[in-house]
Amino acid sequence: MTNEQIKRLNEIEKEIRKIAEEMGLTTTETEFEIVSSRKMIESMAYRFTTNFSHWSFGRDYDKQKTIYEHHGAGIPYETVWNSDPPKAFLVETNPVILNILVMAHVYGHVDFNRENKYMRSAADYMDLAREARNAETRFRGYERKYGLDEYEQTIDSAFSVCWHLPPDLLSEQEDEETLRERLIDMKQSRIRSIQKREFHKDKSEIEQLKQEISELQQKTPPIPRYDILRYVLEKSPKPLADWQKDIISTIRDQTKFFEFQKRCKLLNEGWATYVHLHIMRRLYEENLISQEEHIEYSKFHSKVTREQTKTLNWYNVGLKLYQDLVYRWDRGMHGKEFRESKDPDKWVTFDRKAHKGIEKIFEVRKNYTDRMAIEEFFDEAFIRDAEIYLWNEEIDPQTGEIKQVIAEDDPEKIRRTLKSYFSLYGTPVITIEDGNYKDNRELYLKHEFTGQELNPVFESGALENLYYLWGRPIHLETVELERDAAGRPSGARKLIHSFDGKNHNIEKYKLEEW
Amino acid sequence: MPVRKGSEYKEKGKRDAKRHREKQKNVVKKEIKKIVSESSIITRKKGKKVKIPIKEIVIPDFKPGNRQDNGENTQAGIGQGKGKKGDVIGRRPGTGQDPGKPGNVPGEDYIESEVDIEEIIEMMLEDLGLPNLEEKEDVAKLEAISGHKISGIRRSGPNVLLEKKRTSKQGIGRFYAYLESLKDETGKDELTCFTALMEANGNLGEAISLIEDGIKPQCEEVEPFPILSNEDLRYMDIKEEKTYHSNAVIFAMMDISASMTTDKKYLARSMLFWINEFLKNIYEHVEVRFIVHHAKARLVDEDSFFKTGETGGTRCAEAYSLARSMIESHYPTKSWNVYLFHFSDGEDWDVEATMNETKKLINDVKVNMMGYGEIRLDGRPFSSGLKRAFEKELPVRSVEINDLNVIVGEKNHPFLGIVIKDKDHIFPAIQEFLKKERWKA
Numbered sequence: 001m002t003n004e005q006i007k008r009l010n011e012i013e014k015e016i017r018k019i020a021e022e023m024g025l026t027t028t029e030t031e032f033e034i035v036s037s038r039k040m041i042e043s044m045a046y047r048f049t050t051n052f053s054h055w056s057f058g059r060d061y062d063k064q065k066t067i068y069e070h071h072g073a074g075i076p077y078e079t080v081w082n083s084d085p086p087k088a089f090l091v092e093t094n095p096v097i098l099n100i101l102v103m104a105h106v107y108g109h110v111d112f113n114r115e116n117k118y119m120r121s122a123a124d125y126m127d128l129a130r131e132a133r134n135a136e137t138r139f140r141g142y143e144r145k146y147g148l149d150e151y152e153q154t155i156d157s158a159f160s161v162c163w164h165l166p167p168d169l170l171s172e173q174e175d176e177e178t179l180r181e182r183l184i185d186m187k188q189s190r191i192r193s194i195q196k197r198e199f200h201k202d203k204s205e206i207e208q209l210k211q212e213i214s215e216l217q218q219k220t221p222p223i224p225r226y227d228i229l230r231y232v233l234e235k236s237p238k239p240l241a242d243w244q245k246d247i248i249s250t251i252r253d254q255t256k257f258f259e260f261q262k263r264c265k266l267l268n269e270g271w272a273t274y275v276h277l278h279i280m281r282r283l284y285e286e287n288l289i290s291q292e293e294h295i296e297y298s299k300f301h302s303k304v305t306r307e308q309t310k311t312l313n314w315y316n317v318g319l320k321l322y323q324d325l326v327y328r329w330d331r332g333m334h335g336k337e338f339r340e341s342k343d344p345d346k347w348v349t350f351d352r353k354a355h356k357g358i359e360k361i362f363e364v365r366k367n368y369t370d371r372m373a374i375e376e377f378f379d380e381a382f383i384r385d386a387e388i389y390l391w392n393e394e395i396d397p398q399t400g401e402i403k404q405v406i407a408e409d410d411p412e413k414i415r416r417t418l419k420s421y422f423s424l425y426g427t428p429v430i431t432i433e434d435g436n437y438k439d440n441r442e443l444y445l446k447h448e449f450t451g452q453e454l455n456p457v458f459e460s461g462a463l464e465n466l467y468y469l470w471g472r473p474i475h476l477e478t479v480e481l482e483r484d485a486a487g488r489p490s491g492a493r494k495l496i497h498s499f500d501g502k503n504h505n506i507e508k509y510k511l512e513e514w
Numbered sequence: 515m516p517v518r519k520g521s522e523y524k525e526k527g528k529r530d531a532k533r534h535r536e537k538q539k540n541v542v543k544k545e546i547k548k549i550v551s552e553s554s555i556i557t558r559k560k561g562k563k564v565k566i567p568i569k570e571i572v573i574p575d576f577k578p579g580n581r582q583d584n585g586e587n588t589q590a591g592i593g594q595g596k597g598k599k600g601d602v603i604g605r606r607p608g609t610g611q612d613p614g615k616p617g618n619v620p621g622e623d624y625i626e627s628e629v630d631i632e633e634i635i636e637m638m639l640e641d642l643g644l645p646n647l648e649e650k651e652d653v654a655k656l657e658a659i660s661g662h663k664i665s666g667i668r669r670s671g672p673n674v675l676l677e678k679k680r681t682s683k684q685g686i687g688r689f690y691a692y693l694e695s696l697k698d699e700t701g702k703d704e705l706t707c708f709t710a711l712m713e714a715n716g717n718l719g720e721a722i723s724l725i726e727d728g729i730k731p732q733c734e735e736v737e738p739f740p741i742l743s744n745e746d747l748r749y750m751d752i753k754e755e756k757t758y759h760s761n762a763v764i765f766a767m768m769d770i771s772a773s774m775t776t777d778k779k780y781l782a783r784s785m786l787f788w789i790n791e792f793l794k795n796i797y798e799h800v801e802v803r804f805i806v807h808h809a810k811a812r813l814v815d816e817d818s819f820f821k822t823g824e825t826g827g828t829r830c831a832e833a834y835s836l837a838r839s840m841i842e843s844h845y846p847t848k849s850w851n852v853y854l855f856h857f858s859d860g861e862d863w864d865v866e867a868t869m870n871e872t873k874k875l876i877n878d879v880k881v882n883m884m885g886y887g888e889i890r891l892d893g894r895p896f897s898s899g900l901k902r903a904f905e906k907e908l909p910v911r912s913v914e915i916n917d918l919n920v921i922v923g924e925k926n927h928p929f930l931g932i933v934i935k936d937k938d939h940i941f942p943a944i945q946e947f948l949k950k951e952r953w954k955a
Contacts, residue, residue, distance in 0.1 A: 001519075009517045035520040042527045050526065055537060056573060058530025063570075065527070090517065103517075159573045307594035309603045316594065391603055392590035404604035406597050407590065418592065428576050447576070455579020462574045480581050487582075 001034055001092045009090070009099060012288055016104050019282045024362065025111035025275065031087045032103060040076040040091050041065050047254065048081065048132040049089075052139035052247075054155050080106045082113040082122065082261070083129040097293040098300055100283070101276055108275030111365075112268045118369050119268070121170055122260035128253060135250050142243045151247075153468055158229060158248045160465035162255040163427045166226040169259060176234060180222045187213050224431035224446070227252075228466070231432050237441040238471030248469070266370040270318015273305060274361070277319070307387060310404065320386050321377060325364060326357030371422040378418060380411040388414055420450065428454060430476075443470050447478035454478050463499040473500040480508065537571050542634075549634060550788060550944070551937035635792050643950035644762060644793065646882040646928050647851055666751040680748040685740020692718050692741060696725065705731035716741035762851035762882075763801045764793060765837045766819065769858030771808035771828040778889040782857035783820055784940050785887055789855060789947060790816075803840060807833035809863070813840070830862045830900060834871035841879055852881040855947065860888045860899035868900060869907045876908075876927060884923075885947050886931040904931050916942040925953050 009032070017027050035043075043049050045061035068076065077098055080088040088106045090099040113119045143151040174182070187209050194206055216222045225231055229252040233245055240248070261268070280301070284294045305316045328334055332352030364373060390408035395401075408414055434444040443466070447454060463474050475498045482491035494509040542549070593603065667677055689711070695718070696707040702725055709731045714720035716739070740746075766786045770779065793800045804819035805811055808826035811833040833856065841852055854875065862868055875881050888901045901921065905912060908929055910921045918939060923929030930952070932943045 006515075006517060006519065010515045013517050030516060032517040033520040034518065035523070038525060038527075039520065039523050042523075042525065045527060053526070053530055055530050055533040055571070058527055058532065059534040059571065061527030062531035062534065089520070092519075156573055160575050163575065309595050310591055310593045312592045313594065387594050387596060389593055389595070389597060389599075390590065391593050396605075402606050403602050404589075404606070406593075406599055406601045406603060409597070409599045414592075421592070426577075428578060430576055452578040453581045455577050456581050458574040458577055458579065460574070462576050465574065476576075483582055 001096075005096055006034065009096065009103070012100055012283065013103055015283065015286070015288055016100075016107055016279055019279050020107040020111065020275065023275070023278060024358075025107065026114045027107060027110060028114065029085050030106060030110055031085055032090050032106075033087065034090050034092045037068060037076055037091050037093055038065065040079065040089050041068060043089060044076060044079055046132075047258070048129050049087070050136055051132040051254075052135045052155075052250070053143065055152065056159065078102050078105060080109045081129050082109075082119065082126065084126045086110050086113065087129070095296060097289060097296045100289065100293075101280060101297055101300055104276040104279035104283075105272045107279070108272030109268060111275070112264070112271045115366050116264060116267070117367055118264055119260060122257060125253065125257040125260070128257050131250070132254070138246065139250075142247065146241075146243065154244045154247050155251065157465040157468040158251040160462045161228045161232075161469075162251050163259070164226060164228040164430050165256060165259050167429070169256065169263075176221060180216060183222055184213050184216050187216070220435040221432055224433050226429070226431055228430070228432060228445075229255075231435065232466075232469045235435050236470050238469065240469070263369050263371070266312075266314050266318045266321070267365060267368060267373055268318075269314035270320075270322050271361075271365050273315045273319040274322045277301070310391065312388070317386055317388070321373065321382070322361045322364075324382055324385070325360050325377065328357070329360035330355050330357035332356070371419070374415075374418050374422050378415050380415075383411040383414050388418075390414055390417055428452065433477075437473075437475060440472070442473040442475065445474070445476045447476060449479040453481055459497060460499070460504055463497065463504070467499050467501055473498060479511070534571060541571065546634070547938060547941040550941045551784065635788075635795050642792070642945060642948035644851065644853060644882070644948065645950055645952040645954075647762065647950075648882065667748050668751040669745065669747065669749065675750040675752065677748045677750050681742065681746060682740040684746035684748060685742045686738050688741045688743065688746055689716070689738045692716070692721070693736070696721055700725045703731070704736060705733065708736045709733060711741075712739070761799045761801070761849065762793075762853060763803065763841075763845045764790070765803050765805060765840070765852070765854045765856075766790060767805045767807065767811075767833045767837065767854065767856040768819070769808070769828055769830065769833075769856075769861075770806045771826050771861070773828065773859055773861045774889075775891070777891055778859050781889050781891075781934055781937070781940065782887065784937075785857060785934070785943060785947075786855060787820065788940070788944050792944070792948065801845075803837075805833050805836055807836075811836040827863050828858065828861050829864050829867070830856065830858055831864055831867035831871045834868060834875060838871065838875055838879060841875075841881070847880050847882075852879070853883045853885070854881060855885040855887070857887040857889060858900060860890065860901055862900050862903075865900060865903045869903055872904070872908070872929075876923075876929060881928070883928040883930065886929070887943060887947075888931065888933050890933055890935055901931050901933060904929065915946060918942055918946060920946055922952075928953055 013032065017030075020027050041064045042061050045064060046057045051057065064076070076091060077094060078088075080086060086106070086109075088102065090102055094102075113122075139151070191206055191209050194201060194209075220235060221231065229248055232240075233248055233252070280289075280294075280297055283289045284291075289297070305313065305319055307313060307316055331350055332338065332354035333350055338350065364377075368376075389406045390413070391404055392407040393402045394405050396403050408417070429448040429450075431446050431448065432443070433446045435441070437444040459476065459478075463476060467474050475496055477494065477496050480493045480495045481489040482493065484490040492511045494511050496507045496509075498505045498507075595603070597603065667680060692711060693704065693707055696702070696711060697704060699722060700707065706725060706729065707721070710721040710724040710729050711718075712733075713724055713729065766789070768774075768779070768782050768786065774782070790802055793802070802816070804814050804816060806814055806819060807828075807830065809829045809832065810826075811829075813836065834854075837854055841847065841850075845852055872884065876884055886900070886904065888899065904910065905921055908923060909927050910923045910929055910931070912919065912921050914920070919933040921929070921931040930947060932939075932946055934940070934943050
């Protein structure tokens with residue numbers, strides 16, 4: 001990139017920030033670093049500008065690099081870190097107009113990360129980029145000192161279970177003893193209030209509560225917990241070395257940070273796309289980009305927002321969502337009156353001239369997570385307009401090939417599936433039931449069955465890895481479906497999969513209800 | 515300026531990517547037994563690449579999957595586009611369509627990848643090679659030029675090899691010698707003599723006449739220059755560097771008689787395919803001769819060896835005797851390392867003749883190794899089986915190694931027999947046949 005071009009990018013950056021502010025966005029000084037495509041790909045694989053060393057990052061780097069350098073696909077263009085100040089990369093070999101587009105897009109993210117309630121609560125983790133750099137140095141020492149095998153096994157194991165976080169990321173902040181005390185306090189005040197009664201002093205209820213208190217005093221965890229790595233750090237009988245604890249807690253922090261982002265992915269990308277669309281139009285109107293550049297930009301834009309047959313394109317659906325909201329709230333197409341007039345013919349002309357569209361999307365970007373937005377706004381009309389469907393695979397009996405087939409185009413069923421997917425965010429819910437199982441410091445986990453079985457091969461591997469962190473037998477309770485000849489579920493068994501460090505053992509119990 | 519050039523960076527991903535590939539290789543190594551017994555490899559069309567499933571290593575985690583299909587379930591997801599229920603949006607090969615796909619190992623996903631046969635061989639046979647390989651006395655034919663080496667300085671040679679430093683040193687020496695003799699001859703001062711010598715371009719006779727003609731000194735000091743005569747030229751002497759290889763010849767022999775069913779022949783071919791590929795790979799000068807036999811034996815080329823199928827009775831001795839006459843005429847054991855690998859189902863019409871030929875090969879011809887693989891698919895020993903005759907007639911002992919029944923000869927009796935019962939025996943049997951350290955010490 002020439003100095004002339006860098007100068008121009010700086011001028012346009014100023015303009016972009018100005019337009020963003022005129023739009024009502026929150027901006028802050030943002031660092032744009034011009035890097036090689038390799039550096040960009042690398043930072044995408046390592047999740048930060050730099051991070052500790054691990055083969056899985058190398059694998060992702062290798063794969064992405066090959067796709068880009070040998071097939072010319074997967075052109076890397078956008079990464080932005082929600083750090084303070086925010087930081088983004090521009091690829092030096094990308095066309096200038098693509099870099100301008102990226103800057104416009106990044107200012108959308110900057111606003112979202114600063115304004116969205118949920119992303120704001122991730123602000124505690126803003127230093128993670130810097131910490132990742134420090135982790136790189138520290139971990140290099142661990143690798144040298146304790147050997148590659150132990151180093152990798154520790155990271156592999158932590159990665160195996162790191163996504164098991166509380167459904168509400170802001171819960172489980174207190175440590176186990178504080179939680180225990182709080183729970184016991186609650187029960188004791190119940191006892192006191194019963195004792196204060198003049199009548200109905202139910203002895204048996206008090207006995208019951210006392211019993212529960214004594215259980216709480218002994219039990220670990222006192223109530224089922226979700227955060228597996230945290231529990232390992234607090235309670236593992238292994239014992240883990242300090243350097244291993246450092247690795248585990250670093251991975252836990254990083255994962256938690258990404259989990260915040262994951263839960264607003266649709267809204268965040270949609271917002272940034274909505275913003276860049278607006279900013280790019282303004283830049284063109286103000287003659288800051290030429291007509292040729294505008295055509296080139298439009299090509300990139302439609303490529304980025306293209307519908308994908310086998311996955312949801314966040315950029316596409318997110319943008320459509322905001323555009324839909326603007327349209328509907330500008331015309332007042334919401335609320336009781338609108339719902340009751342559910343006649344498609346009337347929708348076309350329905351207009352209460354409310355002009356609340358922009359206000360509405362600012363509110364959504366401030367207060368919503370993806371799950372909330374899907375629940376509220378993904379109605380039949382939207383799902384149909386966005387052409388969202390569910391697909392699955394069928395084996396072609398003639399060729400043995402696997403066919404990918406549209407399985408569902410009924411908006412209501414799609415909505416239900418999207419809702420359940422976004423409430424779990426793809427990770428099955430597993431709770432820690434008992435950290436002192438059989439009074440032997442064995443770990444007992446329970447999978448909350450919601451109709452989806454666990455992949456048994458990966459389950460075995462994950463149990464083995466968790467064993468490495470816990471050092472004592474692990475038990476996982478889950479459910480296995482019985483199927484009829486057509487493969488449809490016809491019954492279920494409770495299944496307890498145990499691993500004792502050497503052998504896997506599976507016990508099955510017939511379930512009457514499931 | 516918020517937009518600025520990033521600093522230089524070192525490619526961190528490279529090292530970690532290498533580590534991932536190492537891990538992949540280790541996985542392939544673990545699967546090598548299955549890959550080696552894969553029929554598509556030996557029946558492939560020409561070319562060195564084979565497709566084998568290589569796993570992309572992933573970290574196992576708790577994730578959705580169909581238990582009944584061992585997690586190898588069909589996928590499902592959300593997508594976008596025009597279309598209605600039942601429309602096909604894509605296809606991929608089914609798992610059942612790839613018979614060579616190794617079984618499930620926790621936490622590993624497959625991607626199909628092209629791999630060089632060389633690479634498989636490398637992974638497959640790390641410590642293997644030809645057992646009993648000897649340095650043969652008469653190796654003249656086997657030299658290979660591996661480079662050049664300066665071995666000294668000589669007085670003649672091509673211009674490119676002119677050794678300039680030494681040559682000019684000689685020339686400067688000659689300059690001073692000429693200068694001294696000019697002074698002696700003419701009695702003139704050094705500068706006059708130098709000027710003359712320079713004007714005469716180093717020709718002594720001409721310089722003398724120039725001095726006699728009264729040349730005046732034209733410079734202030736003597737600046738020596740090399741005066742070269744042919745005898746001053748120095749050339750580098752180079753010698754070709756040669757490495758000496760002990761040549762080896764392999765006789766690959768296979769029974770193609772009626773009793774060798776397709777399945778048996780497949781096992782024999784697999785074994786010989788890998789032995790052949792492997793040896794060609796590590797030894798530059800290995801020759802492989804192919805002999806097929808039923809009641810008669812004949813020499814064939816590589817292609818037909820792996821394709822021929824015939825019927826008829828079985829006389830193994832025919833093949834051994836053909837090999838022996840080839841050795842005597844073309845590959846005398848004085849200069850050649852000779853290896854024989856023979857695969858049959860143990861059926862032989864004339865066991866006695868075969869034993870005699872074997873003994874001749876080992877005791878008289880003194881081949882380096884005689885390998886025999888007996889393919890027994892039914893697991894039932896033939897009552898007239900060759901293996902049993904070998905056990906009885908040769909100084910060998912029977913051992914169980916890696917689930918294999920192996921008969922091994924003494925050190926001075928390099929015979930190795932292996933019973934191969936199924937595909938799974940291919941890899942361990944190759945390991946036994948090519949154990950470099952066997953019969954050492």
